[in-house]
Amino acid sequence: MTLTSDRPAPAGEGPPCRQQGSTESRPAEGRPETPFLLVDPERVRRNIARLRSRLARSGTPLRPHVKTAKSLAVARLLFDGEPGPITVSTLREAEVFAAHGYTDILYAVGLAPQKLDRVVALRRAGVDLQVLIDSVAQAEAVAAVSTRTGVSVPALIEIDCDGHRGGLRPDDPAAVRIAGTLERGGAEARGVLLHAGGSYHCRSREELVDAAENERASAVRAVELLRAAGFAVPVVSVGSTPTAHSAADLTGVTEVRAGNFVFFDLVMAGIGVCTVDDLAMSVVVTVIGHQPERGWIVTDGGWMATSRDRGTSVQPVDQGYGLVARLDGPHYPDLLMTDASQEHGILTVRPGSHGTLPDLPVGTRVRILPIHACATAAQHDEYLVLDPATGAATEIWPRLRGW
Amino acid sequence: MTLTSDRPAPAGEGPPCRQQGSTESRPAEGRPETPFLLVDPERVRRNIARLRSRLARSGTPLRPHVKTAKSLAVARLLFDGEPGPITVSTLREAEVFAAHGYTDILYAVGLAPQKLDRVVALRRAGVDLQVLIDSVAQAEAVAAVSTRTGVSVPALIEIDCDGHRGGLRPDDPAAVRIAGTLERGGAEARGVLLHAGGSYHCRSREELVDAAENERASAVRAVELLRAAGFAVPVVSVGSTPTAHSAADLTGVTEVRAGNFVFFDLVMAGIGVCTVDDLAMSVVVTVIGHQPERGWIVTDGGWMATSRDRGTSVQPVDQGYGLVARLDGPHYPDLLMTDASQEHGILTVRPGSHGTLPDLPVGTRVRILPIHACATAAQHDEYLVLDPATGAATEIWPRLRGW
Numbered sequence: 001m002t003l004t005s006d007r008p009a010p011a012g013e014g015p016p017c018r019q020q021g022s023t024e025s026r027p028a029e030g031r032p033e034t035p036f037l038l039v040d041p042e043r044v045r046r047n048i049a050r051l052r053s054r055l056a057r058s059g060t061p062l063r064p065h066v067k068t069a070k071s072l073a074v075a076r077l078l079f080d081g082e083p084g085p086i087t088v089s090t091l092r093e094a095e096v097f098a099a100h101g102y103t104d105i106l107y108a109v110g111l112a113p114q115k116l117d118r119v120v121a122l123r124r125a126g127v128d129l130q131v132l133i134d135s136v137a138q139a140e141a142v143a144a145v146s147t148r149t150g151v152s153v154p155a156l157i158e159i160d161c162d163g164h165r166g167g168l169r170p171d172d173p174a175a176v177r178i179a180g181t182l183e184r185g186g187a188e189a190r191g192v193l194l195h196a197g198g199s200y201h202c203r204s205r206e207e208l209v210d211a212a213e214n215e216r217a218s219a220v221r222a223v224e225l226l227r228a229a230g231f232a233v234p235v236v237s238v239g240s241t242p243t244a245h246s247a248a249d250l251t252g253v254t255e256v257r258a259g260n261f262v263f264f265d266l267v268m269a270g271i272g273v274c275t276v277d278d279l280a281m282s283v284v285v286t287v288i289g290h291q292p293e294r295g296w297i298v299t300d301g302g303w304m305a306t307s308r309d310r311g312t313s314v315q316p317v318d319q320g321y322g323l324v325a326r327l328d329g330p331h332y333p334d335l336l337m338t339d340a341s342q343e344h345g346i347l348t349v350r351p352g353s354h355g356t357l358p359d360l361p362v363g364t365r366v367r368i369l370p371i372h373a374c375a376t377a378a379q380h381d382e383y384l385v386l387d388p389a390t391g392a393a394t395e396i397w398p399r400l401r402g403w
Numbered sequence: 404m405t406l407t408s409d410r411p412a413p414a415g416e417g418p419p420c421r422q423q424g425s426t427e428s429r430p431a432e433g434r435p436e437t438p439f440l441l442v443d444p445e446r447v448r449r450n451i452a453r454l455r456s457r458l459a460r461s462g463t464p465l466r467p468h469v470k471t472a473k474s475l476a477v478a479r480l481l482f483d484g485e486p487g488p489i490t491v492s493t494l495r496e497a498e499v500f501a502a503h504g505y506t507d508i509l510y511a512v513g514l515a516p517q518k519l520d521r522v523v524a525l526r527r528a529g530v531d532l533q534v535l536i537d538s539v540a541q542a543e544a545v546a547a548v549s550t551r552t553g554v555s556v557p558a559l560i561e562i563d564c565d566g567h568r569g570g571l572r573p574d575d576p577a578a579v580r581i582a583g584t585l586e587r588g589g590a591e592a593r594g595v596l597l598h599a600g601g602s603y604h605c606r607s608r609e610e611l612v613d614a615a616e617n618e619r620a621s622a623v624r625a626v627e628l629l630r631a632a633g634f635a636v637p638v639v640s641v642g643s644t645p646t647a648h649s650a651a652d653l654t655g656v657t658e659v660r661a662g663n664f665v666f667f668d669l670v671m672a673g674i675g676v677c678t679v680d681d682l683a684m685s686v687v688v689t690v691i692g693h694q695p696e697r698g699w700i701v702t703d704g705g706w707m708a709t710s711r712d713r714g715t716s717v718q719p720v721d722q723g724y725g726l727v728a729r730l731d732g733p734h735y736p737d738l739l740m741t742d743a744s745q746e747h748g749i750l751t752v753r754p755g756s757h758g759t760l761p762d763l764p765v766g767t768r769v770r771i772l773p774i775h776a777c778a779t780a781a782q783h784d785e786y787l788v789l790d791p792a793t794g795a796a797t798e799i800w801p802r803l804r805g806w
Contacts, residue, residue, distance in 0.1 A: 033494075033518060035806060067745060089707075089746045091436075109746045110691035112703050113766045115436060134692050137765040165747055166692045166701050197744065288513035289537050289569045298569050300515050304492075308711035308778060341600065342470060342777055343492045343512045344568055362540040363516045374745055375711060378782070381805055402784055403438060 023096055023400060025073040028393035032384050034286040034365060035305035037376075039383040039397065043280035044077055044262050051244060051261050058250045063087050063106060063237065065259025068374045071383065072100055073397035074262055087257045090403045091118045098127045106130045106237065108193065108257070110158060110166050113141035120151045130235075132193055134158040134167050139178040143185020154188040156235060157226075161218035162198030162211070170221040176229040183231070191235025191254070192222045199242035202271055203316070212247035215240075220252040245273050265373040266323060270315040276323065276331060281383070282367035283376060284327065285345060287360045297347040297360055303340040306368055307375035321345065322368040322376075328388055332358060337368050426499055426803060428476040431796035435787050437689040437768060438708035440779075442786040442800065446683035447480055447665050454647060454664050461653045466490050466509060466640065468662025471777045474786065475503055476800035477665055490660045493806045494521045501530045509533045509640065511596065511660070513561060513569050516544035523554045533638075535596055537561040537570050542581045546588020557591035559638060560629075564621035565601030565614070573624040579632045586634070594638025594657070595625045602645035605674055606719070615650035618643075623655040648676050668776040669726060673718040679726065679734060684786070685770035686779060687730065688748060690763045700750040700763055706743040709771055710778035724748065725771040725779075731791055735761060740771050 055062050064078050067089035075086065075097070085104040088094045094105050095118070103126060107119070111131045122129045133139055133155050146152050157175050160167030168175050179189035196215035202208045215238045226233045238250075239257030241264075250256065263281040264274040285301030303321070312319040320338040324347055325331035334355030339346035345368070349355040360366065370376035377383075377399065385395035458465050467481050470492035478489065478500070488507040491497045497508050498521070506529060510522070514534045525532045536542055536558050549555050560578050563570030571578055582592035599618035605611045618641045629636045641653075642660030644667075653659065666684040667677040688704030706724070715722040723741040727750055728734035737758030742749035748771070752758040763769065773779035780786075780802065788798035 031517075033521075033806060034515060109703060110701060112437060112689040112691050114434075114689065118436075135765055138691075141766075160694075163697065165744060165749075166694070286515040286517065288515050288541075291563075291569070294566065298513060300512060303712075303778065304781060308713070309706075310711070341568060346568075362538055363544075375706065378707060403436060 023072055023100075023398050025395055025397045028384065028396045030393065031391060032284075032386075032393045034284050035301040036284050037380040037383045038282050038284050038367060039263075039385060040280045041077065041385060043278060044074060047261050047264060047274075047278060047280060048078055051258060054245065055256055060250045060253055061085065061255045063255045063257050064262070065089070065108070065257050066093055066097065068259040068377065069262050070377070070400040071397050072097070073383075075102075078262070085255070087259070091115055091122075092402050093400055094122055094127070094129055096400050098122055098125065103127050106132075106156070106193075106257075108132050108195070110134060111138050111142070111155075113138065116141060116145040116153070119153055120145060120149050123151050123153065128154075130154045130156055130190060132156050132158050133178065136174065136177055136181055139181035139187070140185070142187045143181055146187040147185050152186055152188050154190040155182055156191050156193040156237060157189065157222070159192050159194045159218060159222040161194050161215050162196055164197035165195070167194070168222075170218040171225060173225075175222060175226055176231075179226055179229070179231045179233070189226070189231050189233055191233045191237060192219055192226070193235075193237045194219045195257070196238070196240045196243045199240050199246075200267065200271065201314075202242060205246070205272060208242055208246035208271070208273070209248055212243035213249065215243050216247060216250060216253055223252070241268060242271055242273050260373055263370075263373040263377070265370045265376070266319045267311040267315070267372055270312050270317060270319070276369065279369050281373055281377065282325060282369050283322070284365055284367050287362055287364045287366070289362065295348050295357055297357065299337075299345040299347060299366070300343060301337075301345045301368060302343045304342050305379055306337065306340060306345070306370065307372065307379050308340070309372035309375040311372045319371060322371055325367040325369055327365045327367060327391070331369060426475055426503075426801050428798055428800045431787065431799045433796065434794060435687075435796045437687050438704040439687050440783040440786045441685050441687050441770060442666075442788060443683045444480065444788060446681060447477060450664050450667060450677075450681060450683060451481055454661060457648065458659055463653045463656055464488065464658045466658045466660050467665070468492070468511070468660050469496055469500065471662040471780065472665050473780070473803040474800050475500070476786075478505075481665070488658070490662070494518055494525075495805050496803055497525055497530070497532055499803050501525055501528065506530050509535075509559070509596075509660075511535050511598070513537060514541050514545070514558075516541065519544060519548040519556070522556055523548060523552050526554050526556065531557075533557045533559055533593055535559050535561050536581065539577065539580055539584055542584035542590070543588070545590045546584055549590040550588050553589075555589055555591050557593040558585055559594050559596040559640060560592065560625070562595050562597045562621060562625040564597050564618050565599055567600035568598070570597070571625075573621040574628060576628075578625060578629055579634075582629055582632070582634045582636070592629070592634050592636055594636045594640060595622055595629070596638075596640040597622045598660070599641070599643045599646045602643050602649075603670065603674065604717070605645060608649070608675060611645055611649035611674070611676070612651055615646035616652065618646050619650060619653060619656055626655070644671060645674055645676050663776055666773075666776040666780070668773045668779070669722045670714040670718070670775055673715050673720060673722070679772065682772050684776055684780065685728060685772050686725070687768055687770055690765055690767045690769070692765065698751050698760055700760065702740075702748040702750060702769070703746060704740075704748045704771060705746045707745050708782055709740065709743060709748070709773065710775065710782050711743070712775035712778040714775045722774060725774055728770040728772055730768045730770060730794070734772060
């Protein structure tokens with residue numbers, strides 16, 4: 001939560017970074033206590049290399065979404081140390097990343113007009129921050145602040161390709177009215193943005209390819225109407241982790257967004273975009289008890305550590321609150337975290353399977369592979385990197401929080 | 404996440420408080436940006452007075468659970484400013500509250516033996532910290548650390564009365580073995596603890612009264628067996644918000660625990676333990692768009708602000724991700740937050756109802772009444788108190804995080 005004054009920051013004062021505590025990674029020592037978030041930097045690198053290599057074929061730039069990891073250390077892996085274009089889900093992410101040299105930022109959540117003063121402050125500080133809108137009311141607010149401050153705010157128009165959230169239909173003439181409202185007020189209609197959120201429900205490779213093509217074609221349709229009406233709208237931004245890994249053609253697209261892919265999770269594995277072996281983040285928990293009559297192992301990792309996300313419950317294979325893995329090894333194919341209270345997790349054999357409960361005495365540490373990496377990571381303040389040989393922590397990567 | 408060295412803190416060094424940033428409430432100014440947590444101190448006071456008054460009838464002490472609010476400011480309301488006995492769900496809560504004068508603390512999550520060094524450090528600092536166990540393996544660890552350090556650690560034995568989580572059956576002879584293991588090692592078998600988690604599924608006043616009596620009777624049965632075996636076990640600790648508000652008889656009980664009641668939530672209203680008007684905490688969000696064809700209002704409050712908790716989905720009335728209320732007034736009976744992505748909420752008329760979508764233009768602020776207060780509050784770093792006349796923030800109450 002951030003309290004802001006009504007007064008925009010004076011020009012040249014630098015980005016208004018509201019960070020509390022360090023956001024920089026730091027060395028760690030000692031044996032961490034559970035529950036904690038464990039990250040595998042090699043798998044993060046591998047996941048990033050895979051998507052970059054895929055997009056390199058068509059030469060389409062990647063604008064990664066930092067909302068999943070919310071970590072400067074992960075962003076450094078995304079860009080080989082050099083700040084590049086990013087997507088953010090909160091102005092707090094924009095402010096912290098701006099304070100660390102990121103100057104090309106897309107704020108990809110529909111704009112609440114009350115937040116425009118922070119947008120203007122970042123632009124005055126030299127950040128090319130773009131906002132997202134899908135209504136004339138928002139365009140009027142963006143135009144008004146551009147007129148009032150003399151700072152031209154660029155906006156993308158959100159287009160909806162699959163009915164899952166915000167945005168205009170690709171052929172909605174309101175897009176032209178929005179662009180006109182922006183430009184008459186000294187703001188900028190910079191392009192269109194689509195997010196094929198419906199792709200999270202795909203069940204086959206074919207459906208994924210179709211979802212990606214639908215996203216692309218809807219984007220091109222919308223931008224053609226705007227260009228025919230005389231607006232330059234150079235940006236055609238599409239993406240989601242499933243479609244970014246599935247698009248067969250990106251003609252007309254100027255950038256692809258994806259966020260979850262740095263870590264992946266069991267929802268993505270269920271869609272078929274990755275395998276369980278690609279999951280780069282997990283929650284380490286400790287066994288604190290057993291209920292043999294009920295076939296339960298009880299751990300100190302409840303929903304406070306994993307989140308309440310049950311995203312695989314609508315997929316063909318329900319993974320509960322997560323698959324259980326050895327601390328330093330592979331997962332148990334049929335051992336799940338099936339229930340959670342605030343600080344307790346219940347591990348059981350997968351219902352209907354022929355698995356047997358492993359012998360995990362009190363004090364044993366295991367890892368919970370997350371259902372939804374964005375939600376699980378959000379329950380924690382930092383990631384730990386461990387030395388695989390000793391189990392000791394070697395690095396701490398802080399996460400951003402708040403709005 | 405906390406990294407600890409293997410070395411316990413030297414005696415007399417004071418409680419090892421690992422807090423980062425201030426945990427003290429502070430004055431606020433300006434208009435907060437959404438999403439944020441709004442707390443109504445008058446309702447918190449009313450909810451506390453109601454339970455205190457109820458328990459005063461039988462003279463049973465309350466040991467409130469601070470895991471819901473995780474706030475020193477709320478704890479101050481619980482105790483009229485004077486630190487009293489508390490229950491915690493993490494050692495971090497224990498450490499921060501200890502640093503603020505709370506010296507009678509029950510850590511009510513089954514103990515991971517690796518955490519005993521922090522327990523000993525708190526006891527050395529003068530905190531009467533009790534732990535919770537339900538196995539001989541844990542008792543051996545508690546006894547070993549007591550022997551090794553000369554600091555006698557008191558433990559409660561967890562008893563299970565309704566099959567929902569950890570604990571021994573009330574007549575399980577293992578309790579006597581656990582008590583013996585503790586006391587032979589210089590630790591202390593201080594009593595029994597029960598949590599009637601099954602009461603969250605009660606559907607009537609009668610079922611609630613029965614659940615409370617089952618919790619009490621199971622506690623008394625377990626403690627009688629221990630006392631017959633020669634252990635003093637003075638503490639008989641029971642509680643949950645539903646049973647604490649329903650018990651007709653507390654004979655034999657020495658303390659009642661409850662946590663959620665300071666705020667209440669829609670799960671508790673669904674059980675019938677409170678009314679929607681008792682809810683003392685909500686999430687303030689801003690309207691950022693509309694999808695009239697689908698009957699949707701889109702807000703800037705997604706699951707990052709509300710949590711993914713859908714606890715009312717198993718109740719007779721499913722409240723989705725929360726009921727929608729006016730910023731400064733009552734709730735709309737049939738307007739729900741029915742879907743959520745990370746930073747987007749979808750508001751719709753309750754399925755099957757005859758409600759109509761209110762006219763809420765872009766920029767309008769509304770409140771989301773939480774499904775599960777513990778989970779919703781955990782998504783935020785602080786509570787805001789607003790001046791009802793101006794909508795400006797007057798106070799910030801920080802929350803604790805981590806383990």
